[in-house]
Amino acid sequence: xxxxxxxxxxxxxxxxxxxxxxxxxxxxxxxxxxxxxxxxxxxxxxxxxxxxxxxxxxxxxxxxxxxxxxxxxxxxxxxxxxxxxxxxxxxxxxxxxxxxxxxxxxxxxxxxxxxxxxxxxxxxxxxxxxxxxxxxxxxxxxxxxxxxxxxxxxxxxxxxxxxxxx
Amino acid sequence: xxxxxxxxxxxxxxxxxxxxxxxxxxxxxxxxxxxxxxxxxxxxxxxxxxxxxxxxxxxxxxxxxxxxxxxxxxxxxxxxxxxxxxxxxxxxxxxxxxxxxxxxxxxxxxxxxxxxxxxxxxxxxxxxxxxxxxxxxxxxxxxxxxxxxxxxxxxxxxxxxxxxxx
Numbered sequence: 001x002x003x004x005x006x007x008x009x010x011x012x013x014x015x016x017x018x019x020x021x022x023x024x025x026x027x028x029x030x031x032x033x034x035x036x037x038x039x040x041x042x043x044x045x046x047x048x049x050x051x052x053x054x055x056x057x058x059x060x061x062x063x064x065x066x067x068x069x070x071x072x073x074x075x076x077x078x079x080x081x082x083x084x085x086x087x088x089x090x091x092x093x094x095x096x097x098x099x100x101x102x103x104x105x106x107x108x109x110x111x112x113x114x115x116x117x118x119x120x121x122x123x124x125x126x127x128x129x130x131x132x133x134x135x136x137x138x139x140x141x142x143x144x145x146x147x148x149x150x151x152x153x154x155x156x157x158x159x160x161x162x163x164x165x166x
Numbered sequence: 167x168x169x170x171x172x173x174x175x176x177x178x179x180x181x182x183x184x185x186x187x188x189x190x191x192x193x194x195x196x197x198x199x200x201x202x203x204x205x206x207x208x209x210x211x212x213x214x215x216x217x218x219x220x221x222x223x224x225x226x227x228x229x230x231x232x233x234x235x236x237x238x239x240x241x242x243x244x245x246x247x248x249x250x251x252x253x254x255x256x257x258x259x260x261x262x263x264x265x266x267x268x269x270x271x272x273x274x275x276x277x278x279x280x281x282x283x284x285x286x287x288x289x290x291x292x293x294x295x296x297x298x299x300x301x302x303x304x305x306x307x308x309x310x311x312x313x314x315x316x317x318x319x320x321x322x323x324x325x326x327x328x329x330x331x332x
Contacts, residue, residue: 068239088233130303138296
């Protein structure tokens with residue numbers, strides 16, 4: 001029995017809360033990646049209409065001997081495999097760093113509805129930087145994009161990881 | 167005991183001949199993909215210093231329930247897995263169509279020395295079209311690129327495949 005402004009506020013709060021909740025799980029995956037000496041980036045793939053987690057993963061290129069094993073690619077492959085469908089319509093990907101060109105391509109091919117990322121990546125990003133894949137005429141499915149969710153926490157994780165290795 | 171111009175000609179001929187030989191194998195993989203109702207694109211990954219094939223693959227996204235299962239990605243993953251190394255320094259990828267943004271990213275991360283492709287892809291390519299990944303400051307390893315090797319044959323295969331499905 002809320003009046004309209006309060007209801008709107010509550011809905012906005014719930015949406016932000018849900019994005020943050022899933023991004024915290026992605027940050028857990030990033031920390032798990034760091035613990036095995038991989039670049040600390042994590043991802044969680046959510047079937048948004050059902051509010052169900054389909055897959056979660058962290059970067060694993062070195063350990064898996066797979067240069068494509070970015071968190072996003074692993075999460076997308078696992079989710080598509082679990083659903084038995086190479087398209088993930090309606091799903092949202094949460095990832096702690098702006099996806100690169102490779103991952104942006106995979107996101108588009110998988111038909112993800114939405115991508116939420118934490119920190120921007122001026123050096124290697126492919127969404128807001130570089131070839132900006134989703135803005136190209138060669139991109140045939142563009143997801144909704146949101147950025148900056150827990151961005152400072154994700155950036156600090158990467159900074160600390162590389163500082164410790166210098 | 168060849169004089170210099172003749173030796174240079176012979177060397178050039180041998181290099182072209184080798185590119186065509188590997189591209190013919192990539193075209194075989196493309197035809198095998200078409201036979202299982204996947205987009206007919208094929209790839210062969212060669213350890214060029216040893217002149218040895220490390221992997222060959224055709225598109226398999228639908229059948230494997232994997233939106234990332236382009237021929238290039240499958241060949242790179244298989245070769246890296248076989249070598250136990252996420253970097254494929256010195257290797258050459260032969261592929262029947264200009265790689266997309268996703269595959270260009272994977273090629274760069276795998277540190278491939280050279281990419282040879284057959285047909286150009288104005289609608290979905292990411293090397294000569296779209297975001298031209300290898301020309302971006304966000305690309306940190308650029309392979310040598312050659313295009314047009316058996317290009318008409320590769321383009322005809324794709325044209326026939328889509329014409330039969332219309």
